[in-house]
Structures are given as structure tokens and as C-alpha cells.
Amino acid sequence: MDFSHTALINQFKHRCVRDLAWVIVSPPLVSGFIDDVHWWNHEECLSEFNDCVDGLTKIDQQPKPLIDHLVNLKNKKLGSVFEGLISFWLAISPNYEKKLSNIQIIQDKHTYGELDFIIEELATGKIIHLEVAVKFYLGSNPLTDAYRWFGTTIIDQLGKKIDHLRTHQTQLSNKYPDQIKQYFPHTIDEKHCIVKGRLFYPENQDLINPSPQNISLAKNHLRGRWSYIDEGLSSKSLIKIDKSHWLAEFNTQDIKEFDFTSKKLLSEIDRAECYVEAEKIEEYFFERQRIFYLPRNFSFPKDK
Numbered sequence: 001m002d003f004s005h006t007a008l009i010n011q012f013k014h015r016c017v018r019d020l021a022w023v024i025v026s027p028p029l030v031s032g033f034i035d036d037v038h039w040w041n042h043e044e045c046l047s048e049f050n051d052c053v054d055g056l057t058k059i060d061q062q063p064k065p066l067i068d069h070l071v072n073l074k075n076k077k078l079g080s081v082f083e084g085l086i087s088f089w090l091a092i093s094p095n096y097e098k099k100l101s102n103i104q105i106i107q108d109k110h111t112y113g114e115l116d117f118i119i120e121e122l123a124t125g126k127i128i129h130l131e132v133a134v135k136f137y138l139g140s141n142p143l144t145d146a147y148r149w150f151g152t153t154i155i156d157q158l159g160k161k162i163d164h165l166r167t168h169q170t171q172l173s174n175k176y177p178d179q180i181k182q183y184f185p186h187t188i189d190e191k192h193c194i195v196k197g198r199l200f201y202p203e204n205q206d207l208i209n210p211s212p213q214n215i216s217l218a219k220n221h222l223r224g225r226w227s228y229i230d231e232g233l234s235s236k237s238l239i240k241i242d243k244s245h246w247l248a249e250f251n252t253q254d255i256k257e258f259d260f261t262s263k264k265l266l267s268e269i270d271r272a273e274c275y276v277e278a279e280k281i282e283e284y285f286f287e288r289q290r291i292f293y294l295p296r297n298f299s300f301p302k303d304k
Contacts, residue, residue, distance in 0.1 A: 006249045006287075008049065012060045015254065016067060021056055022196075022248040023085040025049035029135065029195045030162060032216035037170045037191045042220055045194075048095060055092035078243045082134040082196070083116065095122055103183050105176045113172045118184055126189040129173040135161055135197040136246060138226045138272070138292055139210070140300040146212035149199065150300060152272040152292070158199075162215050165193055198246075200292050203227035224290035228298070229267055238266065238275040238291075250276050255285040270295055 009021040024045060031041035059066050066088060073084045083101075090098040096119045103115040117130040137149035137158045146159030173180060173188040180188070199221055201207050207223045239250070239258040255278050272294050279288040 005046075009248055010251050012056060013253075014060055014063045015248070016070060017056060017060045017063055018248040018251075020059070020066060020085050020088060021049065023082065023134075024052055024089050026196050027220045027222060028218050029158075029197050029199065029221045030193075030216055031218040034216060035166055035170075037166065037193050039216065040192065040194045042218065048093065051094050052089065052092055055094075059092070076244075078246060079134060081244070082247075083132060086117070086132050086194075090117070090119060096120065096128075097122055099127070100184050103180065105172055105179050107176065107179055112176060113168060115172055115180070116169075118180075118188070127186050129170070129188045129191045131165060131169045131191075131193045133161065133165065133193075133195045133197075134247070135195065136200070136274075137197070138200045138300075139202060141202070143201070143205075143210035144212055146215045148300070149212070154301060159212065159215065162195075165195070169193075198222040198224050198290060200224040200226040200290070224292065226272075226292040226294060228296055229269060229293050230296060237278045237280075239278060240265075240273055240275050242274075245276075246274060249290075250278070250285075250287040252285045255287070266293060269293060272298060 005022070005025045005027065008025055009018045012018050012021055025048075026045065027042040028040055028045065031039050033039070069088055070081065070084060073080060087098060087101060090096050098117060098119050100118045101116065103118065105112045105114065115129060116132050119128050119130050120126070121128060135151070135156070135158070137151055137156075140148045140150065142148060146162065147157050149158035150156065170191050170193055173191060177188070201223060203225050209217060209219050209221075211217060238261045239255065240261050241258075245254075255276070258276075260278070261275065272292050275291050275293060277288045277291055278285050280286075
């Protein structure tokens with residue numbers, strides 16, 4: 001676990017504020033300059049977080065606006081909640097201002113895509129097309145192949161998602177400038193992409209950067225483990241979590257609110273499930289790692 005960002009988000013009391021802080025400060029999965037698109041790196045995320053600390057602290061003292069914002073989201077899926085948290089971040093950021101969001105590109109009654117955000121960098125006045133995503137993938141050898149990192153539905157793949165962002169989503173403002181000007185008359189100066197999430201490595205394999213081909217994987221991306229249910233359970237203290245809890249790491253308060261999963265219940269899972277492995281030092285609990293357990297009949301596709 002990257003304790004540097006975990007310590008930063010754990011200064012906040014409310015879970016929703018820690019999720020918001022995680023969205024801002026957690027390391028991205030991909031960073032660099034790819035095909036004229038700037039993919040944010042961890043240093044930029046950390047800098048932005050430091051500039052937002054005062055705003056986050058005020059929200060932690062009075063979280064109702066954030067709670068209401070999340071409750072009012074029409075779509076409660078994790079990707080939409082992540083976008084909702086990005087939108088709230090932009091509302092408190094001293095560095096950026098949201099101009100538009102969720103802009104559908106329609107031509108001849110056909111929808112070609114949707115821009116996530118158009119924002120302004122306040123210090124420079126630059127107009128930025130920003131695409132965002134949060135993703136969680138389980139790696140299957142060879143880990144150097146970006147198409148061997150799968151979502152729990154198997155249909156989703158790291159390579160496929162990054163290709164789509166690189167060749168389609170981030171290029172919409174280039175391909176359809178006239179359609180965008182119907183909503184926003186100003187020129188897009190830059191294109192940025194922020195991809196957060198976690199990569200889950202096979203149990204007992206090194207958590208080294210696999211450097212998948214054609215993807216600039218961030219060296220300090222968040223890592224977890226995956227294992228089949230009959231491997232390596234020993235005496236681990238595990239808490240099963242649904243997708244609504246996949247963002248910020250658990251602190252002592254979170255762990256105390258959940259029941260630990262018995263080995264019997266764990267042995268009966270019939271699909272990939274995410275768990276927090278908890279550890280206790282004196283009277284305090286902390287999250288040791290995130291781990292996916294898979295039923296024995298779970299298999300990864302052999303081909304792309």
C-alpha cells in the first residue's frame with residue numbers, strides 16, 4: 001500500500017470526504033504525454049491535493065453538501081460516482097473551474113461520444129478537455145501484456161480501456177470541434193486524462209511494475225493481490241466490500257463498522273469478490289492490503 005497518500009486522506013473523519021480526497025491524491029494508473037494528451041502524474045495529484053486541503057477540511061466539518069451531491073447522482077455505479085467526485089473536486093479547487101460536463105457529440109442524429117469535462121486552468125486561462133476514469137484490474141500472466149489485465153467481468157481489459165481513451169475519448173475535441181462549439185464557443189487548448197484505480201497482482205508474485213507494451217504505466221500505481229479461495233487464507237482478517245467501498249483505504253473507524261468474513265462464507269463465494277485485509281496494532285486497526293478472492297472455477301480468457 002502507498003502509505004503516503006493513505007496518511008493524507010486519513011486526516012478526514014467522514015468516509016465520503018476521504019473518498020473525495022482519494023480521488024484527488026491517489027496515484028494514477030497511467031501517466032505521461034501520449035498522443036498529444038497529458039496524463040496526470042502523482043506529483044500533480046499531490047500538488048492539487050495540497051491546494052485543496054483547506055476546502056476538504058471545511059467539507060469534513062460540514063459534509064452535507066457533498067453527501068447531498070452524491071445522493072442526487074442519477075447513476076450510482078462506481079464510474080459515475082467517481083465522475084461525481086471529480087465534479088465536486090473541481091468545485092472546490094482553487095486551480096480549476098468546471099465549464100461544462102457530459103457533453104454529447106451528436107452529428108446527423110448519431111451520437112459519437114461524450115466529453116467528460118471542459119475545464120479552465122485559472123492561472124493560465126487555458127481551456128482543457130478532461131477525460132477521467134477509475135478502473136480495477138486483475139493481472140494474468142504475462143503481466144507485460146496490457147490485454148492480460150482483466151476487470152471482474154472479464155470483458156473489460158486494461159489495454160482495451162487505455163486504447164479507447166487514447167484513440168477515441170481524448171480525441172473527441174479534435175474530431176468534432178464544430179459540435180462542441182454549439183455548447184462551448186472557446187478553443188480547446190489542451191487535452192488531459194486522469195485514470196485512477198488499482199492493479200491486483202497474482203498472489204506470491206512480485207509487485208513490480210510490469211511495464212505493459214504501449215502503456216505508460218505509472219510506477220507508483222496502487223497495487224493489490226488476487227488469489228483463489230483455497231490459497232493463502234491462513235489467519236487473515238478479511239472484510240468483504242462492495243464497489244461503493246473500493247476507493248479510499250479503510251481506517252480504524254471503517255474496519256470497526258464491518259464484520260469480519262468467516263472462512264466458511266469465504267469458501268462459498270461463487271464470483272470474484274474484493275476484501276480488505278485488516279491488521280491490528282495495539283487498539284488500532286489499519287488496512288494492510290486489498291485482495292480479490294476468486295472461486296476455483298474462475299478462469300481468465302486465453303486470447304485477447
